[in-house]
Amino acid sequence: MKKNKDQILLDKLADAARTGTISRRSFMHYAAAAGVTASAATGLWGTSAQAAPTRGGIFRLGAHDGNTSDTHDPGTYVTFSMIQVAHTFRSYLTLIEPDGSLGPDVASEWSASPDAKEWTFTLNPGATWHSGGKVTANDVIASLNHHRGEGSTSAAKALLTDVQDIVDNGDHSITIKLGSGNADLPWLMTDYHLAMVPANDDGTASWKSGDGCGPYKLTNTEFGVGYTFTRHEDWHLDGAYFDEVVVTVLNDPNARQTALVTGDVDAITQLELKTLALLQRDPNIVIDNVPSAAAITMPMLCDVAPFDNPDVRNALKLSIDRNEIIEKIAFGAASPGNDFHHSPAMPYWPDDIPQREYDPEQAKSLLKKAGAEGLSVNLSVADSVYSGAVDMCVLYSEQAKKSGIDINVVREPNDGYYSDVWLKKPWCAVQWGARPTPDVMYSLAYKDDAAWNESHWQNERFNELLLAAKAELDNTRRAEMYREMAMLARDDGGTVIPFFPNFVYARRKNVQHGPDLAASWQMDGARACSRWWFEA
Amino acid sequence: MGDILRLVGKRLGLGVGILLIISAIIFFMVELLPGDIAQAVLGQGATPENLAALRKEMGLDQPALVRYFDWLTSAVMFDFGNSIVTGESVVDTISTRFANTLFLAAYAAVIAVPISIVLGVLVALLRNSIFDRVVNVLTLTSISSPEFFLGYILILYLAVKTGMFPAIASLSNDMTFGELLHRTFLPALTLVLVVTAHMMRMTRAAIINLLASPYIEMARLKGTPPWKVIVKHALPNAWAPIINVVALNLAYLITGVVLVEVVFVYPGIGQALVDSVSKRDFPVVQACCLIFAATFILLNLAADVGAILTNPRLRHPK
Numbered sequence: 001m002k003k004n005k006d007q008i009l010l011d012k013l014a015d016a017a018r019t020g021t022i023s024r025r026s027f028m029h030y031a032a033a034a035g036v037t038a039s040a041a042t043g044l045w046g047t048s049a050q051a052a053p054t055r056g057g058i059f060r061l062g063a064h065d066g067n068t069s070d071t072h073d074p075g076t077y078v079t080f081s082m083i084q085v086a087h088t089f090r091s092y093l094t095l096i097e098p099d100g101s102l103g104p105d106v107a108s109e110w111s112a113s114p115d116a117k118e119w120t121f122t123l124n125p126g127a128t129w130h131s132g133g134k135v136t137a138n139d140v141i142a143s144l145n146h147h148r149g150e151g152s153t154s155a156a157k158a159l160l161t162d163v164q165d166i167v168d169n170g171d172h173s174i175t176i177k178l179g180s181g182n183a184d185l186p187w188l189m190t191d192y193h194l195a196m197v198p199a200n201d202d203g204t205a206s207w208k209s210g211d212g213c214g215p216y217k218l219t220n221t222e223f224g225v226g227y228t229f230t231r232h233e234d235w236h237l238d239g240a241y242f243d244e245v246v247v248t249v250l251n252d253p254n255a256r257q258t259a260l261v262t263g264d265v266d267a268i269t270q271l272e273l274k275t276l277a278l279l280q281r282d283p284n285i286v287i288d289n290v291p292s293a294a295a296i297t298m299p300m301l302c303d304v305a306p307f308d309n310p311d312v313r314n315a316l317k318l319s320i321d322r323n324e325i326i327e328k329i330a331f332g333a334a335s336p337g338n339d340f341h342h343s344p345a346m347p348y349w350p351d352d353i354p355q356r357e358y359d360p361e362q363a364k365s366l367l368k369k370a371g372a373e374g375l376s377v378n379l380s381v382a383d384s385v386y387s388g389a390v391d392m393c394v395l396y397s398e399q400a401k402k403s404g405i406d407i408n409v410v411r412e413p414n415d416g417y418y419s420d421v422w423l424k425k426p427w428c429a430v431q432w433g434a435r436p437t438p439d440v441m442y443s444l445a446y447k448d449d450a451a452w453n454e455s456h457w458q459n460e461r462f463n464e465l466l467l468a469a470k471a472e473l474d475n476t477r478r479a480e481m482y483r484e485m486a487m488l489a490r491d492d493g494g495t496v497i498p499f500f501p502n503f504v505y506a507r508r509k510n511v512q513h514g515p516d517l518a519a520s521w522q523m524d525g526a527r528a529c530s531r532w533w534f535e536a
Numbered sequence: 537m538g539d540i541l542r543l544v545g546k547r548l549g550l551g552v553g554i555l556l557i558i559s560a561i562i563f564f565m566v567e568l569l570p571g572d573i574a575q576a577v578l579g580q581g582a583t584p585e586n587l588a589a590l591r592k593e594m595g596l597d598q599p600a601l602v603r604y605f606d607w608l609t610s611a612v613m614f615d616f617g618n619s620i621v622t623g624e625s626v627v628d629t630i631s632t633r634f635a636n637t638l639f640l641a642a643y644a645a646v647i648a649v650p651i652s653i654v655l656g657v658l659v660a661l662l663r664n665s666i667f668d669r670v671v672n673v674l675t676l677t678s679i680s681s682p683e684f685f686l687g688y689i690l691i692l693y694l695a696v697k698t699g700m701f702p703a704i705a706s707l708s709n710d711m712t713f714g715e716l717l718h719r720t721f722l723p724a725l726t727l728v729l730v731v732t733a734h735m736m737r738m739t740r741a742a743i744i745n746l747l748a749s750p751y752i753e754m755a756r757l758k759g760t761p762p763w764k765v766i767v768k769h770a771l772p773n774a775w776a777p778i779i780n781v782v783a784l785n786l787a788y789l790i791t792g793v794v795l796v797e798v799v800f801v802y803p804g805i806g807q808a809l810v811d812s813v814s815k816r817d818f819p820v821v822q823a824c825c826l827i828f829a830a831t832f833i834l835l836n837l838a839a840d841v842g843a844i845l846t847n848p849r850l851r852h853p854k
Contacts, residue, residue, distance in 0.1 A: 062704075068629070068811035069577075069621040069820075076577055153590040155578045222632075223622070224811055225803040226706060248706050248801070254688065255801045258703040262695050265704075415814070419575045451583050 053512070053533040059242040061529065062256045062265040066249030068224035072210050074195040075147055075154030080269065080522065081249050083192045085227050087526040088245060089130075090212040091196050091236075093121055093140070093189035096436065096525050098516035100345065102186055105237065106135055106196050106213065116181035116471045121189075122173040126236035129198055130217040131209075137168040142199030144176075146207070156193035158444075158451070181471025183478065187436040190520070215240035215530035224249055229529070241533035260285060260506055267507035267532075269522045273331040273387065279506065286511075290503045291335050292519045293343040293434035296386055298379065299445075299454035302494040304426045306377065310492055311370035316377075317496050318366070319400040321358035326499050329392040333504050337497030340489035341446065342438045342482065345500070345519035348475075349438075350483035353490065363403035376406040380421050380428035384414035389429055392498065423454055430454065431501075434520055438482050439470050446489065455494030462488045510535045539851065540841060547840070551833040558829045559611070559822060563604045566818050572596065573816040577621055594620045607819065617819045619812075626823045630808055634827060636707065637804040640720060641789035644727035649782055652732045656739025656778075661766055663744060675733035687726045687799035694722060705800040723800040727793060731785040738781040742774035776843035783839035791828040 066081035074090070077083060094110070097103040107121035127135040144166055147154035165177045176185065188194075197207045210218045215237070216229035229245040248265060250256040253272040259265045261282060271279065271287065280287060300307035300316070307313055322336040335344055338356055342349055367373050381393045390411055397407035412421045412428075421428050435441040445452050448463050462485055469481040489495070503522040507513075513532045518525030524532065574590040591597055598606075610617055616626040655675075659668045678686060695703035705720045743766055746752060755769045756762075794806030805824055812820035844850045 067815065068633075068808045069619065069815045069817055071622045078578065151589055151593075153578075153586060153593055155586065157586055158583050220709075222803070224807070226708075248704070250704065250801050252798050252801065255704055255799060258691055258696060259801075262699065262703045264702055415569065416575075419572075 053239075053241050054536040055241045055243070055533070057242050057534040058244040058246060059267070059511070059529060059532070059534070060246045060248065060265040061523070062248050062250040062259050062268040063523075064249075064251060064253070064256060064268075064270040066224045066251060070223040072207050072221070074143075074193050074197065074205075074207060075152065075156065077193055077195075078155065080526075081224075081247065083521060084269070084523060084526045084529075085218075085247055086192060086195050087214070087521075088216050088227075088229055088247065088529040089210070089214045089218045091127065091135075091214045092191075092194055093196070094186050095527070096190050096518050096520045098514055098518045098524060098531065100347070100516075100519060102190070106140065107186075107189070110186050112183070112185070112473065114473070116183045116185070116473055117178045118175055119178070119185045120169065120173055120175045121186075124236045125172060126234070127213050128232075128234045128236070129211055129213050130232055131198075131211045135196060135213050136199075137170075137172060137174045138203075139199045140174055140196060141166050141168060142203055142205045143196045144194065145203070146197070146205035147193060154193060156191055159188055159191055159193075159440075180467075182439075183469075183471060183473050184437045184439045188440065190436055192521075192526070216245050235530075237530075239530045242529065245529045247529075257506075260508065263508065266511050266534075267505070267523070267528065269505045271504045271506055273333055273504065276331055276333070276504065284509050285506050286509055287504065287506045288513075288517055289333055290517045290519055291343075291345050292500060292503045293345040293436075293441075294503070295337065295341055295343060295432045295500050296389075296392075296498050297337075297341065297430045297432060297454070298427065298496040298498065299430060300494045300496070301426045301456045302458070303456045306370075306372055306375060307426060307494060309370045309372065311366040312372050312375065313494055314491065315363040315366040315370070315372075315375070315403060316400070316405065317356060318359045318363040319403040319405055320396050320496060320498060321399045322498055323358075324399070325392055325395055328395060329386075329388045330499060330501055333502040334499040335502070337499050338486075338490060339493065339495065339497050340486035341432070341441050341495065341497060342486055343434075343500040345434070346436070346438055346441075348479045348482045350479070350486050353483070353486055356490065358399065360399075360402035363400075363405070367404065373404060374406075375404070376408065377427060378408045378410050378425070380410045380412050380425040382412045382414045382417040382421070384417060385429050385431050386501065389431075393429060396498070423452065436520060438485075439466070442466055442485065442489075443470070446493070446495075457489075457492075457494045459488055459492055462492075507532075540844060543844075544837065544841065547833075547837045551830070551837070554833060555826055555829055559608065559826060560604070562822055562825045563607070563818065564600075566813070566816055566821055567600050569813075569816055573620055573818075576815045596620075603818075607822070611822075616823050619817050619820050621812075621815050621817045626819050629820060630805060630823055630827075633803060633805040633808045636802065637790055637793070637806070639716075640723060640727070640793065640802060640804060641786065643717070643720060643724040644731070644789050645786055647724065648728040648731050648785070649735065651728070652735035653739050653778065655732070656736045657743065657766060657771065659736070660740045660743035660747075660770075661763055663740070672737070675736055678729040679731075679733035682795070683726055683730050683793075684795045684799050686729050687722070687796060690722050690726055691799075703800075705802040707803060720800075720802065723793075723796050723802050726796050726800075727789055731788065735778070735781055735785055739774065739778050742777045743770045746770040746773055772846065775846040779842040779846070780839045783835040783842075787832045787835045790831050 063081040063084045065079045067079050070079055070082050077086060091106045093105060093107040095103050095105040106124055106127050108124040110119060110121045112119050123135065123137060129135060147156040148160050148163060162179045162182065163176055164179050167175050169175055196213055197205045198211055200206045210221060215232055215235045217232050219230055220228040226248040231240050231243055250259060256268040257279060260268045279285060300313060302308060317339050326332060326334045326336060336355060338353060367375055379393050381389050383390055393409040397409050400407045422430055444450060445454050446457060447453060447466060448458050465481045465485050469478050472478045505522050511532055512535050513524060573594060573596060574587045578586055578590060607617060618625050619629055655671055659671050662668050691703050694701045701722050702719050705723050747770060752765060752769055755765050793804060794810060797804045797806045809824040
């Protein structure tokens, strides 16, 4: 009997692998559950999964979040549509592969000095600009320097503050010299701001022309409306299967989904989760639901009463029923948070930390211990934080009543939320984009002196470990440090993390992709245009 | 004729004054918005020193009044400056968008104005008949539904279910005129549904109002057929209110279509305005709003001139 059931499951799996509705990672997981050994499962995957990519066709992508005031300045990239466009026509030093590992882009290899203070990147000799000519060390240095220095207006400036100098080694390689060791530097180079642009004669970056060295050439730009591209035949990496790409900005979720249903576009970003079940019924559409490193956080200011007491903070963390919130607010498309800002989609994720469950009784006893019974607190939130963010907080407020906590949900205006509420109100809800590594995330928002230490959390041991892990080149030791830091953040930190939202996007059935999807951005790490292809 | 020219001159002068007041109001409204441009441009990810550098680059370290008068002195010389956010010229940024909006408005008007006037005359002729009731119920239903709802209904039936028209009206440069009309048909139809009721009912009311006049009674008594009474005797006297309401609706077609643009992803000026408000991009907001204000002023003026031309009595004030 058991055997039969497993066979049905396996057939289903093989079918899912063929049609591309399942990722390789999930395939292996379910195959193991069905009692198949890893090597057998790999073989099964190989025989059922899609045929080799074919070239040709015009790929029309409907992207959300575009604005008339977008520009080609990589330093001020902020909307998702520009991130998508940037990954289509520009290149970066390194990139995140579909399986989540770090891979080569303009830099073909890299190595560090033992203290991780000096990183040398060897450039790919095949990388060329759309306007002709090789990508030189000079261009790379100008591209990176665009985000450094006194007058830089780049949003990536904070990322590179530790960079002291970037030098041309004269052999088609560059060396980045840091003030302190950073084992994550090659990962940082995947940041969407750090796009490669040609250098001007005076060493500044020339970004206005829209020249790039990415898989596609930009042929037409209308900011906030749409972009067209043709293939760059001399691109230095494999892929770029489509002949042409058209990215149309479709800000309205209904317009996006309708355009996909009627076939006006071949793929769209950001589905409306409320209508996910309805869209799933359309046989011509395939939905990709990818766990991501984006996060919803609720930072409490740890230096403001009553949040200055760790027992109160933990009582609040115990009073949220994450499963109910994921089911009702994220419609299942999320993974539960565990109050440390390190998602399963990031490297070094500690998988053995017990999940914090909803436990009003324990919350009550903690409050009693803290002498804070009958706690009443305000939680600020705006609709723009996440689709359903206000509902999420109202639901949390209901759940917390069982612990005897009165959470008063304050609905703030969307406009100016991140300048007037975040970092200012004692407790608010925030959405964070995906960051490539735990070090980047923790340094940005949890380090004692970070400008965005959103919870004002100070923990000596945590900060010690953060600095030590940053320069640690030994992966095992590093993973251990991140585990200890996760425990500290979970049990002492000031941030409630309800969940890590999935990236949910969709494509027409004839659009195919490889076994895995990168979790750094929507649309296969914003590289769908160069990684996906049309079924022959 | 001299009277009309004088009227036009006077009204244009007044219009410039109104535009000036509006520009001041817009500027200070934008100033009142929470947050600032630098924050809006760099997003959640900006650090304080970043913001300071960007503010300086954009000239935001100057006091508000200085910035306003700087803008005003160049605007008087028809130099609307550059977008603060992108650095592109404002005229370049919005001219294509405005042309798109005008095209859609013209498309909708060419369909809506004749239909509403013909329908208005017909329902006045057949007033209180089943036809009158049905037309009234239908047009009132369409005007009472929000535009985006009408748009979604049209998309559902004409794009998703039957596939007769595309659901999104995105434009490209290499389209023929026929393709353009086909692609923008649904947004135009939505606008037609929204504006028809108002114009149609005004035509009907104006005509019915006149039907009680003694001269209409006279025309009837001498045996003129009912359609001729309306078209030849009532309609010429009803033009003034009809022209007014048509002008009002034309202005709406240009200034009030943001929702339709969003639903159909049509690259018009409304979307550009919403984008620039969210970025606090004052020169672009200012230019869009002044275009809207000027549209209202000019169309109102045109309505008044039209009313005078169709009514000889107004041309010779006693």
